[in-house]
Amino acid sequence: xxxxxxxxxxxxxxxxxxxxxxxxHYCPGCSHGTVHRIVAEVIEEMNMQDKTIGCAPVGCAVFxxxxxxxxxAECAHGRAPALATAIKRLNPDHLVFTYQGDGDLAAIxxxxxxxxxxxxxxxxxxxxxxxxxxxxxxxxxxxTLVGMKSSTCPYGRDVQLNGYPLNITPLLxxxxxxxxxxxxxxxxxxxxxxTKKAIRKAFENSMVGKGTSVVEVVSxxxxxxxxxxxKANTWMEENMLKxxxxxxxxxx
Amino acid sequence: xxxxxxxxxxxxxxxxxxxxxxxxYFGYPITPQSEIMETLxxxxxxxxxxxxxxxxxxxxxxxxxxxxxxxxxxxVMTSSSSPGVSxxxxxxxxxxxxxxxxxxxxxxxxxxxxxxxxxxxxDYFQSTKGGxxxxxxxxxxxxxxxxxxxxxxxxxxxxxxxxxxxxxxLSDGAIGQMMEKVVLPPFKPRQTAEEIIxxxxxxxxxxxxxxxxxxxxxxxxxxxxxxxxxxxxxxxYRIVEATxxxxxxxxxxxxxxxxxxxxxxxxxxxxAVEILREEGIKVGMLxxxxxxxxxxKVISKYAEKVKSMLTVELNAGQMIEDVKLxxxxxxxxxxxxxxxxxxPNPEEIVDALKKQM
Numbered sequence: 001x002x003x004x005x006x007x008x009x010x011x012x013x014x015x016x017x018x019x020x021x022x023x024x025h026y027c028p029g030c031s032h033g034t035v036h037r038i039v040a041e042v043i044e045e046m047n048m049q050d051k052t053i054g055c056a057p058v059g060c061a062v063f064x065x066x067x068x069x070x071x072x073a074e075c076a077h078g079r080a081p082a083l084a085t086a087i088k089r090l091n092p093d094h095l096v097f098t099y100q101g102d103g104d105l106a107a108i109x110x111x112x113x114x115x116x117x118x119x120x121x122x123x124x125x126x127x128x129x130x131x132x133x134x135x136x137x138x139x140x141x142x143x144t145l146v147g148m149k150s151s152t153c154p155y156g157r158d159v160q161l162n163g164y165p166l167n168i169t170p171l172l173x174x175x176x177x178x179x180x181x182x183x184x185x186x187x188x189x190x191x192x193x194x195t196k197k198a199i200r201k202a203f204e205n206s207m208v209g210k211g212t213s214v215v216e217v218v219s220x221x222x223x224x225x226x227x228x229x230x231k232a233n234t235w236m237e238e239n240m241l242k243x244x245x246x247x248x249x250x251x252x
Numbered sequence: 253x254x255x256x257x258x259x260x261x262x263x264x265x266x267x268x269x270x271x272x273x274x275x276x277y278f279g280y281p282i283t284p285q286s287e288i289m290e291t292l293x294x295x296x297x298x299x300x301x302x303x304x305x306x307x308x309x310x311x312x313x314x315x316x317x318x319x320x321x322x323x324x325x326x327x328v329m330t331s332s333s334s335p336g337v338s339x340x341x342x343x344x345x346x347x348x349x350x351x352x353x354x355x356x357x358x359x360x361x362x363x364x365x366x367x368x369x370x371x372x373x374x375d376y377f378q379s380t381k382g383g384x385x386x387x388x389x390x391x392x393x394x395x396x397x398x399x400x401x402x403x404x405x406x407x408x409x410x411x412x413x414x415x416x417x418x419x420x421x422l423s424d425g426a427i428g429q430m431m432e433k434v435v436l437p438p439f440k441p442r443q444t445a446e447e448i449i450x451x452x453x454x455x456x457x458x459x460x461x462x463x464x465x466x467x468x469x470x471x472x473x474x475x476x477x478x479x480x481x482x483x484x485x486x487x488x489y490r491i492v493e494a495t496x497x498x499x500x501x502x503x504x505x506x507x508x509x510x511x512x513x514x515x516x517x518x519x520x521x522x523x524a525v526e527i528l529r530e531e532g533i534k535v536g537m538l539x540x541x542x543x544x545x546x547x548x549k550v551i552s553k554y555a556e557k558v559k560s561m562l563t564v565e566l567n568a569g570q571m572i573e574d575v576k577l578x579x580x581x582x583x584x585x586x587x588x589x590x591x592x593x594x595x596p597n598p599e600e601i602v603d604a605l606k607k608q609m
């Protein structure tokens with residue numbers, strides 16, 4: 001008796017051919033796996049696997065190249081937009097994207113991010129904002145909320161001591177070089193669909209030379225936040241999305 | 253007949269880069285080397301050879317643009333001067349960790365810190381001993397003329413891609429700014445996408461159906477694999493040391509005393525040798541052209557023949573350490589140096605040599 005699930009007639013969803021079979025190392029509840037899957041699906045749907053070069057970050061997602069089956073250059077912390085600039089300019093027919101966390105994009109790599117966006121490089125920046133340094137063990141990030149606890153602000157972020165959370169995405173939207181700046185999330189099925197549409201639009205912009213596209217994905221880091229996956233999603237909705245509301249900031 | 257041009261060293265670098273088929277230059281202005289990017293921008297090579305030229309927002313961005321371009325198998329370069337090259341050191345370490353070929357030009361000025369815009373050779377340690385973190389080497393070429401500035405661009409690219417080790421042209425403000433006659437190299441076409449895929453099967457060029465995804469990386473969390481990567485790299489360094497040493501000898505055959513100097517210090521020392529020879533003192537000069545790999549063997553050979561050696565450097569005494577290692581105590585090795593942007597005149601070197609006779 002054959003398994004009815006593998007009958008193509010009954011197939012409603014399958015793993016993208018651009019995803020590798022390696023078991024992901026991400027914690028249960030982490031947003032990275034979902035965003036990786038979306039990126040792979042969009043590359044497959046656009047038929048761009050052989051023309052895509054990704055720029056891997058420092059942090060948990062450094063191993064993105066073990067999961068998404070395209071060529072990758074691994075970047076030093078914060079430097080992905082500089083690599084992507086040269087990769088795209090020297091290979092203009094390729095789809096070039098960076099995948100960066102909040103510490104990467106909004107702290108150590110703020111300069112590279114702003115200048116790549118301001119030059120209007122024809123690249124896509126995927127920005128995973130979970131308000132914490134996940135890989136190094138939960139330290140304060142530029143986007144850590146006021147009062148939010150981390151291992152380097154154990155009593156909560158104090159603006160006198162640590163300054164304010166850096167809301168960088170609206171800042172990038174002001175730059176002439178960006179064509180599409182949006183903030184999404186992947187904590188519900190509906191939001192996953194919206195994020196996929198956003199990444200598709202961003203990748204298409206990169207291929208027609210409209211300028212830089214930035215897709216922020218407000219994400220949870222339940223291990224870093226020390227919460228269960230379900231609690232982390234609720235906390236994200238109630239706190240992160242208030243400081244970082246979802247929606248398009250720019251679409252030209 | 254070959255066409256002779258009158259050019260600054262910095263201009264020669266730029267024109268040679270276009271001619272030897274470079275794909276990209278990424279840089280940030282700093283004295284005394286800004287003419288390199290200025291010349292490239294004025295030439296507009298993107299309209300002729302298709303070469304990309306981009307002014308980055310910092311030296312950090314420049315070196316990582318080089319990293320990005322090199323990741324895709326392209327012939328890419330940057331240039332800067334001492335403080336800017338210090339800022340690039342993180343990227344240089346990452347380039348070496350990922351075994352990426354590229355060309356870095358350092359037109360040295362005096363340091364430390366902001367220092368001076370005048371010539372110096374005080375980045376010898378940084379260039380030859382590894383200015384960034386980790387066990388790595390750069391292939392370091394030291395031009396002593398505008399002609400060598402032009403010639404070493406292609407040589408630097410060739411050696412770098414052969415061994416997958418970044419090359420550095422270590423020049424200084426004097427060679428960068430002075431004008432001399434130069435014959436530029438002939439035009440070479442840039443590599444096609446197909447040629448790059450064939451010659452750089454490791455590069456991130458876009459994954460076809462018939463191979464695994466290429467990953468340009470310096471990371472390996474398994475210590476046994478990481479050690480293996482390091483051992484392989486060290487073995488490659490030993491091959492470079494055995495096969496790529498370059499140096500120049502001037503009046504060395506019958507020499508009782510040997511001056512060792514590179515770059516602009518060698519140009520001045522050559523005059524000092526001539527003055528001393530006229531006085532009947534048998535002095536020769538050995539000029540390392542590759543600072544790494546260092547010409548240790550030939551220096552060791554001269555340690556059996558000469559009475560003493562004098563290194564002349566525009567620094568407090570850096571290359572002298574490598575000379576002493578090569579000489580291994582067989583003869584005295586002394587140093588004469590000027591710092592802070594002061595360039596010695598030949599008479600000072602003559603006096604320094606006479607003092608050790």
